[in-house]
Amino acid sequence: MMNEKIAVKDFWNESSCGEVLYLKGEDEIEAFNHQSTMRYKLEPYILTFANFASAANKKVLEIGVGLGADHQKFAEAGANLTGIDLTDKAISHTKRRFSIFGLNSALHVGDAENLSFADESFDIVYSWGVIHHSPDTPKVVEQIFRVLKQGGEARIMIYHTRSIVGYMLWLRYGLFRLNPFVTLREIYDKYLESPGTKAYTIKEAKQMFAQFSTVQITTTLTHADLLTSDAGQRHRGKLLLIAKKLFPRAIIRHLMPGHGLFMMIKATK
Numbered sequence: 001m002m003n004e005k006i007a008v009k010d011f012w013n014e015s016s017c018g019e020v021l022y023l024k025g026e027d028e029i030e031a032f033n034h035q036s037t038m039r040y041k042l043e044p045y046i047l048t049f050a051n052f053a054s055a056a057n058k059k060v061l062e063i064g065v066g067l068g069a070d071h072q073k074f075a076e077a078g079a080n081l082t083g084i085d086l087t088d089k090a091i092s093h094t095k096r097r098f099s100i101f102g103l104n105s106a107l108h109v110g111d112a113e114n115l116s117f118a119d120e121s122f123d124i125v126y127s128w129g130v131i132h133h134s135p136d137t138p139k140v141v142e143q144i145f146r147v148l149k150q151g152g153e154a155r156i157m158i159y160h161t162r163s164i165v166g167y168m169l170w171l172r173y174g175l176f177r178l179n180p181f182v183t184l185r186e187i188y189d190k191y192l193e194s195p196g197t198k199a200y201t202i203k204e205a206k207q208m209f210a211q212f213s214t215v216q217i218t219t220t221l222t223h224a225d226l227l228t229s230d231a232g233q234r235h236r237g238k239l240l241l242i243a244k245k246l247f248p249r250a251i252i253r254h255l256m257p258g259h260g261l262f263m264m265i266k267a268t269k
Helices: 002-016 028-042 045-050 069-076 086-102 136-148 164-173 182-194 202-208 238-247 247-253
Strands: 059-063 080-085 106-109 122-128 148-159 214-220 262-268
Touching: 002 086, 028 045, 028 069, 028 086, 028 148, 045 069, 045 122, 045 148, 045 262, 059 069, 059 136, 069 080, 069 086, 069 122, 086 106, 122 136, 136 148, 136 202, 148 202, 164 182, 202 262
Parallel strands: 059 080, 059 122, 080 106, 122 148
Antiparallel strands: 148 262, 214 262
């Protein structure tokens, strides 16, 4: 399992959540602002789900700060903020971002499977698209539960197994390679993002968060499910360009609205 974690760390150290796509230009303020603008343009549902304003004067932990856009929103909302990431690069980017904008957070490299915080330390634990990369995601959920205060809330996005993204990857790496019996679990593990990436059904997510007193789960079609963006680090080529032109987005929105990649979980301790 240690080798798996090293592979995940190496992958995200190579490109910290879109830095190649969005951190452009010599002006750092402009670059970070551009990254934030693009992030919320591509994924506008983050703003509602994260509910940054609700974090004012609360102790908040973000697991997987990435380039720090969401972390900045929590800080600007007045949160008492802590952030961890598995990679040195993400922490470096976010520290630089906070220095430029005059914001404060306790930022450090950390392992979500082994959080260093005392029991019942935080009012909110937030993580967007991170913990499904951990070799032991259920252990991360246990740690989140442990460090949350009684009545505190986890706001977590993980990948949804039954997604358009998963089906497209299965077509490309399964059916088109004459391997129709490959499972979606194997597809996500090998072809989505970092090695060992996982996705979960709603039933599996409910089981994973069963120790919480309340659990609310929603899914949403994403820019990746609808092929409306250039985001993504591993999948390029003529086949994708053709698919983007021919993709039946209106039909998918109408017939398959519950087959989005992002599964958003709000769980109260």
